[in-house]
């Protein structure tokens with residue numbers, strides 16, 4: 001499936017993008033490990049979150065939905081999962097395989113986790129190392145890549161682990177394994193990353209300490225079922241935020257967006273570039289800040305992106321680089337080598353597409369330099385990466401000629417109704433097979 005974007009579109013109206021992907025995964029995982037029934041609203045019916053649902057069904061957990069964003073999970077308690085009959089297929093989802101590995105490392109049964117072609121290229125050594133230090137037995141097929149074989153019946157012990165990279169997935173994996181470990185498990189991070197695991201564990205009544213940058217918990221406690229209201233995903237909202245900022249006359253309102261301080265890098269960076277983003281109706285829902293956003297067209301200027309914002313906007317760089325292409329002057333991204341190990345090498349994928357559209361850029365090992373300029377049309381590849389596809393769709397708002405975006409099927413991993421919502425907002429998007 002491909003997208004064709006015709007020039008002359010806009011971004012206007014009021015809309016709500018689907019539920020937060022990170023929180024949707026965690027809702028299933030913690031709901032399954034709790035005692036009682038957890039009910040979540042705003043759940044993301046995207047392929048990645050559905051892979052987590054399917055895996056927990058395979059582990060013997062009864063889950064109803066998602067139906068119109070509502071999902072109910074019959075928790076089996078910390079020690080109630082059962083052996084899966086088959087290998088667990090994590091599809092395209094790095095979050096599913098890494099977090100689930102932490103949980104499965106502490107089970108009495110063995111399991112095998114795998115995924116699609118993209119997932120099989122992604123590094124798992126980053127979780128195998130700390131889990132092995134805790135006493136887990138994990139073998140990876142090929143130089144630390146999936147499939148992963150996790151041996152059951154290993155006794156885990158709590159450790160302290162200094163994360164070598166800023167990764168919420170690695171942090172969460174270690175903390176989730178810590179639930180099954182004897183004693184205390186603690187981590188430090190080189191820079192703060194999204195803290196949904198910590199917040200949601202507390203929401204399930206599990207004590208997690210965060211003090212002087214050390215995050216810790218004691219193994220062997222229990223989780224109590226709860227109600228969750230999952231906000232709209234700021235990573236999905238980002239496409240509409242950038243779309244409105246770069247388009248003359250645009251004015252869009254996005255409702256109930258998750259505004260966790262560890263996720264708002266996209267807003268901080270765009271504001272530094274000169275974007276007009278109004279935040280209102282701020283409230284806290286189930287331990288997570290939420291707000292409505294009104295975004296209007298603004299003249300952007302190129303900046304050096306502060307490195308401390310990088311982990312707080314890690315999934316938004318593809319679309320932020322479209323904003324950079326539309327800015328006056330030069331934008332420099334550095335300290336972002338993690339982008340090379342996402343669903344595609346996002347530095348290389350964006351560089352190729354930007355070059356095709358006539359935007360000068362220089363690739364660096366840990367980032368990219370983008371020279372703002374006039375966007376032309378052309379045919380761009382997505383490397384089967386959902387965020388690359390949606391970012392170039394947004395570029396079509398400023399391009400002088402149509403943009404053809406190849407291989408857009410993976411958009412459904414995080415944002416199944418992207419095309420429909422974008423059309424509703426005024427983007428000239430057409431789907432072709």
Ligand SMILES: O=C(O)C1=C[C@@H](OP(=O)(O)O)[C@@H](O)[C@H](O)C1
Pocket residue numbers: 021022023094095166167168169170172194314315338
């Ligand atoms: O914990 C999470 O839910 C996520 C963490 C990030 O990955 P890393 O931990 O690899 O940075 C992010 O890119 C991913 O989309 C979701």
Ligand SMILES: C=C(OP(=O)(O)O)C(=O)O
Pocket residue numbers: 048092093094095096315342343387414
């Ligand atoms: C990196 C992403 O997800 P994951 O790591 O879960 O595949 C993403 O959604 O941009």
